[in-house]
Amino acid sequence: MVTKRVTLLILAILVIASPFFFPSSFYYRIGSLIFVNGLAVTGLVILIGYAGQISLGHAGFAGIGGYSCALLPAHLGLHPGIAAIVGAILSGAIAWLVGRPILRLKGHYLAIATLGFGILVSMVLANEAWLTKGPDGIEVPDLGLKDVLELVGLDLSNSQFWYWFSGIAFVIGAWVALNLYDSPSGRALRALHGSEIAARTVGIDVARLKLQAFVISAVYASLAGSLLALQNKFITPDVAGFMHSIEWVTMAVLGGAGSVLGAFFGAAILTTLPQVLTVFQEYEQILLGLVMMLCMIFMRDGLLPSVLRLIRGKDK
Amino acid sequence: MTTLLEVSGLGITFGGLKAVQDVGFRVNPGEIVSVIGPNGAGKTTLFNMISGVYKPSTGSVKLDGENVTSMDPYLLARRGLSRTFQNLQIFQTMTVLENAISGFHLQEMGPLLADLFHLPSMKSRAGKAETEARALLERVRLGNAAEKEASSLSYGALKRLEIARALALKPRVLLLDEPAAGCNAVETEEIDHLIAEVAASGVAILLVEHDMKMVMRISNHIVVLDHGEKIAEGRPEEVSRNPKVIEAYLGTEAANA
Numbered sequence: 001m002v003t004k005r006v007t008l009l010i011l012a013i014l015v016i017a018s019p020f021f022f023p024s025s026f027y028y029r030i031g032s033l034i035f036v037n038g039l040a041v042t043g044l045v046i047l048i049g050y051a052g053q054i055s056l057g058h059a060g061f062a063g064i065g066g067y068s069c070a071l072l073p074a075h076l077g078l079h080p081g082i083a084a085i086v087g088a089i090l091s092g093a094i095a096w097l098v099g100r101p102i103l104r105l106k107g108h109y110l111a112i113a114t115l116g117f118g119i120l121v122s123m124v125l126a127n128e129a130w131l132t133k134g135p136d137g138i139e140v141p142d143l144g145l146k147d148v149l150e151l152v153g154l155d156l157s158n159s160q161f162w163y164w165f166s167g168i169a170f171v172i173g174a175w176v177a178l179n180l181y182d183s184p185s186g187r188a189l190r191a192l193h194g195s196e197i198a199a200r201t202v203g204i205d206v207a208r209l210k211l212q213a214f215v216i217s218a219v220y221a222s223l224a225g226s227l228l229a230l231q232n233k234f235i236t237p238d239v240a241g242f243m244h245s246i247e248w249v250t251m252a253v254l255g256g257a258g259s260v261l262g263a264f265f266g267a268a269i270l271t272t273l274p275q276v277l278t279v280f281q282e283y284e285q286i287l288l289g290l291v292m293m294l295c296m297i298f299m300r301d302g303l304l305p306s307v308l309r310l311i312r313g314k315d316k
Numbered sequence: 317m318t319t320l321l322e323v324s325g326l327g328i329t330f331g332g333l334k335a336v337q338d339v340g341f342r343v344n345p346g347e348i349v350s351v352i353g354p355n356g357a358g359k360t361t362l363f364n365m366i367s368g369v370y371k372p373s374t375g376s377v378k379l380d381g382e383n384v385t386s387m388d389p390y391l392l393a394r395r396g397l398s399r400t401f402q403n404l405q406i407f408q409t410m411t412v413l414e415n416a417i418s419g420f421h422l423q424e425m426g427p428l429l430a431d432l433f434h435l436p437s438m439k440s441r442a443g444k445a446e447t448e449a450r451a452l453l454e455r456v457r458l459g460n461a462a463e464k465e466a467s468s469l470s471y472g473a474l475k476r477l478e479i480a481r482a483l484a485l486k487p488r489v490l491l492l493d494e495p496a497a498g499c500n501a502v503e504t505e506e507i508d509h510l511i512a513e514v515a516a517s518g519v520a521i522l523l524v525e526h527d528m529k530m531v532m533r534i535s536n537h538i539v540v541l542d543h544g545e546k547i548a549e550g551r552p553e554e555v556s557r558n559p560k561v562i563e564a565y566l567g568t569e570a571a572n573a
Contacts, residue, residue: 187414187421191410194406194409
């Protein structure tokens with residue numbers, strides 16, 4: 001296991017140093033997308049990697065977070081930044097309500113239930129046009145922070161601003177997830193992942209802890225959705241779509257669902273690939289499926305743990 | 317002396333099959349009670365009912381006078397009942413130390429926010445649990461393996477780790493399901509001493525074990541099951557002379573003893 005300090009150091013260096021190698025400002029955009037995806041995938045690392053539970057509907061929470069940034073300012077006059085926080089609280093509350101009944105399910109049943117939840121959210125967003133303006137999407141107001149920075153003499157381009165903003169958000173998210181890993185709650189989550197029955201016999205309230213992991217990961221997804229909406233200044237129901245959920249799970253599995261650093265590499269690879277290999281644009285979904293299958297067959301622990309094991313040799 | 321664990325009329329049916337029927341006994345503080353019987357007699361099923369893993373169809377389990385029948389294992393743990401498993405239930409991908417610390421879960425748990433932001437209150441709770449866990453690992457001679465991943469340990473070592481994890485709860489009642497299975501003679505003797513030591517500290521111990529020498533040596537009281545029913549109980553020397561027991565289980569081994 002790569003330690004917390006090393007992980008944070010690697011991530012911070014990647015965020016800070018990468019721009020020196022960017023050939024054009026377009027790469028700031030890709031970088032910020034990687035961090036946004038990385039944030040959501042870090043949430044999934046907590047749910048899938050720590051707690052051993054699956055969700056195929058987490059994009060639903062991204063939809064809630066994203067649309068909060070569009071709707072709350074428009075209807076209630078909230079600042080978009082506050083709207084993102086309200087959206088995260090709302091996502092957490094919904095995750096708590098939905099999670100209570102469905103987290104009793106295991107394996108395939110849980111996958112299907114969460115899948116249903118995600119589809120439900122994206123359908124509501126697409127169909128309730130009176131509120132969400134339907135499938136064509138809706139505008140999101142500017143966060144306004146860039147202008148404030150300009151006033152204090154920090155003049156960033158739009159893509160630069162979002163690169164740094166998402167980067168910082170991602171590193172904070174990673175820090176929290178790493179804190180959780182090495183804490184009583186994190187140990188309890190990993191314990192119930194290892195053996196639910198043994199976890200119960202040492203006094204772990206399995207239902208409660210699973211729910212906590214589900215709520216935390218929903219908040220991560222919601223904040224990722226808000227970040228995406230705010231930087232695009234526009235959002236469509238696709239953000240909550242099934243493919244988006246699958247993308248995130250694939251990133252988590254590819255990188256190694258158990259590790260935050262793995263989550264980052266999974267997000268980085270699968271965000272960059274379609275951008276770099278534009279030929280693959282039409283085959284993106286096939287690529288995702290292929291990656292998922294190859295991971296499951298050849299490296300079930302994910303890319304990072306498998307590579308680390310190769311480097312360190314077979315002995316433990 | 318008050319009875320700590322009282323089991324009465326306990327029974328369970330799996331799809332029409334009566335796996336365990338009308339079993340009852342008591343365990344007092346500091347006492348070691350063993351449950352013996354041939355394979356399939358229902359020993360582990362009995363354990364699973366007492367520890368809340370299975371919900372019994374009939375009968376009751378009382379812990380220090382309180383009716384705890386069918387109570388979830390995590391609630392039983394909070395009331396001082398802890399157990400080990402016949403087929404190991406170790407947290408394989410966690411380190412040996414983390415496995416031991418998990419036994420201190422109830423002691424180290426606090427508010428979630430403290431965990432997410434590593435607040436000082438969390439650090440002091442977790443630090444205390446770690447210190448105690450390390451001491452416990454020393455006690456079962458796993459101190460040197462603390463940082464290893466649990467899956468890299470031998471079977472006998474994992475058995476000891478499970479006992480350590482169960483002891484971490486500072487239980488009043490301890491259920492041990494074949495703690496010496498798969499262990500060599502030396503390891504068995506160590507476990508033997510450990511159990512006696514724990515019992516001497518006032519813990520009520522319920523034991524399932526196939527090693528008859530060990531059972532006869534350390535038990536205060538023995539309950540014999542066959543086909544899910546209690547066919548005999550008493551002191552070790554009484555049970556080993558009981559013709560029904562010899563027929564059902566002990567066979568020639570005991571007859572020659």
